[in-house]
Amino acid sequence: MRYLPLTAADRRSMLDAxxxxxxxxxxxxxxxxxxxxxxxxxxxSASEMEVERxxxxxxxxxxxxxxAPMFCGAGVYRHxxxxxxxxxxxxxxxxxxxxxxxxxxxxxxxxYLFEFQTQVALITGMEVxxxxxxxxxxxxSEAIAMxxxxxxxxxxxxxxxxxxxxxxxxxxxxxxxxxEIETLAPDPLGTEDLLGRLxxxxxxxxxxxxxxxxxxxxxxxxADSCHEMGILLVVVVTEPVSLGLVASPGEMGADIVVVEGQxxxxxxxxxxxxxxxxxxxxxxxxxxxxxxxxxTVDQDGKRGWVLTLSTREQHIRREKATSNICTxxxxxxxxxxxxxxxxxxxxxxxxxxLNHARAVELADKVGAIKGIKVLNDAFxxxxxxxxxxxxxxxxxxxxxxxxxxxxPASRLYPxxxxxxxVLLLAATETNSDEDLDALVSALKELV
Amino acid sequence: MTTISGNRGxxxxxxxxxxxxxxxxCGVDWEKPAAYEDRLGGLRKKGKIGLPDIxxxxxxxxxxxxxxxxxxxDTVFYPLGSCTMKYNPRLNEKxxxxxxxxxxxxxxxxxxxxxxxxLMDQCAHWLxxxxxxxxxxxxxxxxxxxxxxGLMAIxxxxxxxxxxxxxxxxxxxxxxxxxxxxxxxxxxxxxESIPANDRGRVDLAALKAKLGPDVAAVMVxxxxxCGLFEDEVLExxxxxxxxxxxxxxxxxxxxxxxGRVRIADLGVDAMHINLHKTFSTPHxxxxxxxxxTVLSEALAPFAPVPxxxxxxxxxxxxxxxxxxxxxxxxxxxGFHGQFGVMVRALSYMMALGADGLRQCAEDAVLNAxxxxxxxxxxxxxxxxxxxxxxxxxxxxxLKDTGVTTLDFAKALIxxxxxxxxxxxxxxxxxxxxxxPTETESKATLDKFVASVKGLARQAKEGNSADxxxxxxxxxxxxxLDETAAARTPxxxxxxxxxx
Numbered sequence: 001m002r003y004l005p006l007t008a009a010d011r012r013s014m015l016d017a018x019x020x021x022x023x024x025x026x027x028x029x030x031x032x033x034x035x036x037x038x039x040x041x042x043x044x045s046a047s048e049m050e051v052e053r054x055x056x057x058x059x060x061x062x063x064x065x066x067x068a069p070m071f072c073g074a075g076v077y078r079h080x081x082x083x084x085x086x087x088x089x090x091x092x093x094x095x096x097x098x099x100x101x102x103x104x105x106x107x108x109x110x111x112y113l114f115e116f117q118t119q120v121a122l123i124t125g126m127e128v129x130x131x132x133x134x135x136x137x138x139x140x141s142e143a144i145a146m147x148x149x150x151x152x153x154x155x156x157x158x159x160x161x162x163x164x165x166x167x168x169x170x171x172x173x174x175x176x177x178x179x180e181i182e183t184l185a186p187d188p189l190g191t192e193d194l195l196g197r198l199x200x201x202x203x204x205x206x207x208x209x210x211x212x213x214x215x216x217x218x219x220x221x222x223a224d225s226c227h228e229m230g231i232l233l234v235v236v237v238t239e240p241v242s243l244g245l246v247a248s249p250g251e252m253g254a255d256i257v258v259v260e261g262q263x264x265x266x267x268x269x270x271x272x273x274x275x276x277x278x279x280x281x282x283x284x285x286x287x288x289x290x291x292x293x294x295x296t297v298d299q300d301g302k303r304g305w306v307l308t309l310s311t312r313e314q315h316i317r318r319e320k321a322t323s324n325i326c327t328x329x330x331x332x333x334x335x336x337x338x339x340x341x342x343x344x345x346x347x348x349x350x351x352x353x354l355n356h357a358r359a360v361e362l363a364d365k366v367g368a369i370k371g372i373k374v375l376n377d378a379f380x381x382x383x384x385x386x387x388x389x390x391x392x393x394x395x396x397x398x399x400x401x402x403x404x405x406x407x408p409a410s411r412l413y414p415x416x417x418x419x420x421x422v423l424l425l426a427a428t429e430t431n432s433d434e435d436l437d438a439l440v441s442a443l444k445e446l447v
Numbered sequence: 448m449t450t451i452s453g454n455r456g457x458x459x460x461x462x463x464x465x466x467x468x469x470x471x472x473c474g475v476d477w478e479k480p481a482a483y484e485d486r487l488g489g490l491r492k493k494g495k496i497g498l499p500d501i502x503x504x505x506x507x508x509x510x511x512x513x514x515x516x517x518x519x520x521d522t523v524f525y526p527l528g529s530c531t532m533k534y535n536p537r538l539n540e541k542x543x544x545x546x547x548x549x550x551x552x553x554x555x556x557x558x559x560x561x562x563x564x565x566l567m568d569q570c571a572h573w574l575x576x577x578x579x580x581x582x583x584x585x586x587x588x589x590x591x592x593x594x595x596x597g598l599m600a601i602x603x604x605x606x607x608x609x610x611x612x613x614x615x616x617x618x619x620x621x622x623x624x625x626x627x628x629x630x631x632x633x634x635x636x637x638x639e640s641i642p643a644n645d646r647g648r649v650d651l652a653a654l655k656a657k658l659g660p661d662v663a664a665v666m667v668x669x670x671x672x673c674g675l676f677e678d679e680v681l682e683x684x685x686x687x688x689x690x691x692x693x694x695x696x697x698x699x700x701x702x703x704x705x706g707r708v709r710i711a712d713l714g715v716d717a718m719h720i721n722l723h724k725t726f727s728t729p730h731x732x733x734x735x736x737x738x739x740t741v742l743s744e745a746l747a748p749f750a751p752v753p754x755x756x757x758x759x760x761x762x763x764x765x766x767x768x769x770x771x772x773x774x775x776x777x778x779x780x781g782f783h784g785q786f787g788v789m790v791r792a793l794s795y796m797m798a799l800g801a802d803g804l805r806q807c808a809e810d811a812v813l814n815a816x817x818x819x820x821x822x823x824x825x826x827x828x829x830x831x832x833x834x835x836x837x838x839x840x841x842x843x844x845l846k847d848t849g850v851t852t853l854d855f856a857k858a859l860i861x862x863x864x865x866x867x868x869x870x871x872x873x874x875x876x877x878x879x880x881x882x883p884t885e886t887e888s889k890a891t892l893d894k895f896v897a898s899v900k901g902l903a904r905q906a907k908e909g910n911s912a913d914x915x916x917x918x919x920x921x922x923x924x925x926x927l928d929e930t931a932a933a934r935t936p937x938x939x940x941x942x943x944x945x946x
Contacts, residue, residue: 172777
């Protein structure tokens with residue numbers, strides 16, 4: 001077995017050194033009734049070539065953006081990831097290291113996390129960011145719990161423009177924490193009245209910008225109104241590339257910002273792993289969940305980094321911790337950070353402009369098709385349209401033509417028949433002119 | 448002696464990226480879009496973000512240099528107890544990057560992603576057959592998230608029995624990972640600690656005394672964090688079930704028993720499996736991991752969405768609670784779970800197969816017992832062997848030497864090893880927990896043993912405390928001031944010139 005260095009002779013001599021006859025003797029504490037002789041009913045070991053063949057066979061059954069024009073978004077976006085990103089994250093010193101518990105031999109991880117925290121704070125317009133959470137869905141849940149700790153209030157209001165996976169994850173994850181969460185009805189037209197629903201017993205209001213349906217909103221008035229009542233404004237962002245072009249949540253008055261980092265560096269991977277970016281104001285630092293990297297000096301006075309403020313965390317505080325989270329998404333944070341470094345200010349803003357321009361072009365072309373109506377007047381790289389009949393059926397017909405033509409709202413909102421004709425379309429820098437033409441001509445034929 | 452540059456040969460002092468900006472340079476080339484009218488609703492960003500512009504070669508050099516300040520399994524022996532730092536096969540990186548998998552979008556029509564769903568189903572199948580458990584929730588993102596998932600299912604099951612406001616207590620051994628009580632707390636349970644007996648196992652009598660109609664679950668790590676198999680596990684699970692509670696097993700140490708013990712035979716109701724430990728997916732400096740959670744018949748109906756089902760029409764996803772035949776505890780994560788991690792774990796399981804996985808467990812246990820045997824006279828083992836996959840020592844061997852567990856660990860860094868886990872579990876004083884894993888050769892273990900024994904002798908000979916306190920000397924950094932970091936937190940770079 002190629003992954004196992006011990007030879008039969010090694011095993012024999014080691015058993016002798018231990019003073020037992022066989023490896024069975026080492027399992028003598030396992031009760032007889034729980035011991036298994038023989039092998040489980042699964043295939044036997046296989047060569048590298050054979051495993052690759054089996055997995056490739058599964059991969060070949062999928063139609064993906066690798067070959068098909070793809071316009072799906074709804075929280076996961078396809079972007080070009082520079083080759084340098086993948087080359088760097090596959091260095092074994094990054095890939096095969098653990099959480100940096102021994103900082104003297106983990107300065108690489110700690111320094112990139114410090115740089116990552118800085119990048120996240122900058123793009124969100126916030127003062128401080130942590131070293132990441134699992135994804136933005138769990139991050140939203142953590143943000144609500146944090147707002148409740150900060151305000152000592154127990155109610156939260158989630159806008160109908162928030163990704164339904166984020167609100168569902170929050171509702172389920174916080175069900176037994178004594179918090180009362182109200183999620184508003186899906187809001188494709190941006191007509192919900194959040195201001196009218198504010199009350200001084202709310203810990204936080206959660207909004208998404210751009211919304212799940214692609215709508216861009218000015219949050220300043222909402223932020224001011226929240227703050228007058230001591231409510232924290234939690235802003236969720238599913239598309240971090242938007243932060244290169246749109247006013248940041250921090251500028252608009254957010255108190256906690258949660259961003260899904262998948263767009264940069266990570267790839268789609270059928271939706272996981274993701275990367276939860278989490279940023280807030282300095283004054284709320286001690287209520288923050290997750291790992292934090294801080295600057296310090298070593299015995300020789302040289303600058304270095306360590307994990308810090310860990311008295312918030314489960315390995316110290318156990319049941320009194322701010323969260324049960326133990327890991328972050330280290331390697332995803334690294335991929336995100338390298339991609340951001342490659343882009344820099346110039347590349348990041350240019351990428352965002354390119355995405356928006358592509359989406360504007362798509363909206364104009366699709367909106368010109370008889371029977372299709374674009375619902376958003378302001379958006380970034382994704383927008384909602386209504387189509388005649390079922391959007392889900394239309395998407396199936398597009399798939400039959402080899403086009404992955406967006407996400408029908410009913411996929412996420414199956415119990416809202418009024419959304420059956422709503423389709424979400426996203427365009428990024430990866431969509432070519434040919435992709436747009438293919439979608440537009442197929443839609444003309446099918447609608 | 449210091450160099451003029453501050454560098455030490457090829458070990459380069461690397462500034463932050465923010466200190467290396469070369470305005471006018473850029474690591475990517477994007478075309479400019481043709482003139483158009485934006486549709487941002489007046490929300491166009493004003494002012495700069497403050498990100499540094501850097502050309503591609505500088506970026507590559509930066510991250511390469513940072514990597515050289517890290518150690519990983521690829522560079523050193525990394526016997527970090529409870530973390531299972533085994534070799535991460537590169538094949539798994541290759542399969543995870545197949546465009547037919549990595550370029551799949553989670554909301555494509557299911558008709559276009561039958562291969563991805565089949566892969567999730569196969570990964571689930573392997574985990575179910577290995578553990579003998581009837582169901583598995585694939586969506587948890589990590590071990591702690593899997594604990595949370597299992598406890599959510601338990602809470603839902605108890606509510607379905609009409610005992611939701613009666614059973615609000617979870618019992619956790621004092622040797623448990625900190626995540627256990629933290630996960631129980633966010634499920635709204637109160638936590639009570641169970642003491643360990645003098646053999647490093649759960650004190651069965653103490654557990655029984657705490658069991659009652661107010662207990663929802665008992666969480667036991669098995670093999671436990673002392674590296675020992677809970678030899679009274681059948682009595683424990685029976686007592687738990689007799690009291691009407693559920694038995695949660697923390698599967699962090701599952702690597703020791705894969706293929707040799709069926710989890711179902713232990714009376715377990717829920718157990719998370721750390722794919723990044725037992726099934727070799729890279730730890731990546733702290734994630735991403737995955738924590739699929741196997742469930743008993745009693746808990747299976749309460750598994751969270753989404754999950755994959757297979758019928759005559761092929762594979763499909765149950766993404767919403769109302770579409771389920773069971774009573775799901777809801778959705779605990781975005782999309783469909785850590786798919787990329789599942790691809791790696793399945794590749795690993797396929798490579799090893801039923802025979803190789805069992806051999807892994809045996810070699811992991813053999814390696815740990817070999818360390819225990821080689822070190823038991825020089826160090827002080829906390830409990831009688833045999834151990835499972837990790838060997839636990841305490842700091843009695845350092846008594847009166849002036850050297851602490853921390854000092855000892857730092858000295859091992861200079862010897863070219865990543866230290867063992869220190870000060871965990873909390874049930875022994877100054878713990879040193881060594882988990883060699885099955886992917887280490889006898890030659891590596893022998894070198895490690897020589898260093899550990901040598902250091903122990905140096906400590907005991909006396910007059911070496913100062914040398915130990917000075918370690919590490921040869922690492923990229925010497926000991927870092929953690930107190931100062933916490934007292935005045937500096938958590939991001941700031942442009943001094945601009946302030």
